[in-house]
Amino acid sequence: MKALAEVLGKWEAVIGLEIHTELTTLETKMFCGCRISRDDPPNTNVCPVCLGMPGALPVPNRKAIESIVMAGIATNCEIMRRSMFYRKHYFYPDMAKNFQTTQGPVAFAMHGHLDLEVDGQGAGERPVWEDVAGDGQKPIVRADDGSYVVPIRIQRIHMEEDAAKMVHVGGSEGRIGGARESLLDYNRCGAPLIELVTEPDLRTPEEARLFMEQLRKVFCTLGISDCSLERGSMRCDGNVSLRRRGAAGLGTKTELKNLNSLRSLHDALAYEICRQAEVLEAGDSVRQETRHWEPSRRRTVVMRVKEVSDDYRFFPDPDLAPFDLSDEFVERCRARVPELPDAKRDRYMAVWGLRRREAVRLAADPDIASFFEGTAKLVEAAVVPTLANVMVNLVAGCKDLTRPQVAAVARLLADDAITFAQAREVLEMVDGTDADPEAIVDERGLRQATDVRALGAIVDEVLARCEDQVRQYHGGNRKVVGFLVGQCMRASGGSGNPKLFNQLLVQRLEE
């Protein structure tokens, strides 16, 4: 098969995502009072409603509706004041009622968008000739480094309920084919799910990956789910088709399943784009089908072919009255939407002058952001960029640091009292203890490095005149560092610390 870059030079990939999110932070199910829990023994959180007993009546979960309205507000959707629950019928034991309660043509949230920022190498996946946004109207503006921002339209976010978990025993890889028996756990049945559907505005696997990542950050910040792709509390299906460069209209799509990591999402789409190109270039046509991503074999295989559209006998659920949202309800939800990652990132850059990359990382996760902001209060404003650097590059690997400990290390580093490598050591030493980094630095005599600036000047001078060795280093010969340390020692009249020279040299050489 051809490489993605070559295929995308000729074909336009059109991608739309359908993303299911379990509202894991709620206590009870969508239409009954059963507890939501991953850990309880099978079939212990069930009742006549979620087991579909005749005559049992559903009652919508107000908190679940608050969550979906918050999700809609955070993704720039219009909140629909009146919508209805529908029944989507199918026969399969994972839904005891024989229908799933979902929403009809009008969902709680519709017509939104997220501004997707694409930078780094991934920006190169989108060929320059495709520089228009999804609706074909607005041009995309690229920065000098090729990065761009593209609005991705969101069709809708609707509310639905989860199905029971099925475990197939005796077959291979837990699949139903060849299985001896199938076990059912109804604990998950009826748990609230929200499904977000994008317009087919994404054009590269990288954009799809970033969209998922960005949505995950937003939902995490809202606190409506634990947003785990690995555990499946956020699940994504990828729809993809190709069309000739410049062509209007949409090609036949395939739908990809089992994309349970950001990596799988990217790689499965990349594979599928190349596969479809091969089919089309051989003069065949793409079949509309659902395909399963096999991460170990890095390919997609057919799951089922869609020849006719399924007839779900879709109709408004007579047990659930049309749902009216009041202005007060919507405004209360709006007030509960916290500062979102993009706004947070911009604030960090404006208030503390953080670099964009670090601001993005810190703003992405609400726990990290709140740790960072709490620690920033403990240091002077001028130290905050160093603190950000410490948080992004050093703290990540630590388990249990306190804010004062991290603040102290940032201060020491900002004062050049220790080197970056020593900051790492100190953090590792105090991790999980209540030790004071200042005291450790003094005890171990690490402060000898107060001279980092003076030593740094020597290092710069040595590197400037040893061009040969620098070239050798970059050519892969790491041993030349020993020679360079010797040069530094000589230049300092023997007074410098060789270990420190070594660290500074490597740091400069790797910059």
Ligand code: ADP
């Ligand atoms: P289906 O009826 O198969 O469920 P929908 O029209 O509901 O398809 O769309 C499902 C998802 O697929 C949406 O995210 C949409 O943007 C995307 N999509 C629809 N048509 C195409 C296409 N031809 N190519 C790529 N994506 C598409």
Ligand code: ZN
């Ligand atoms: Zn129940």
Ligand code: MG
């Ligand atoms: Mg659909």
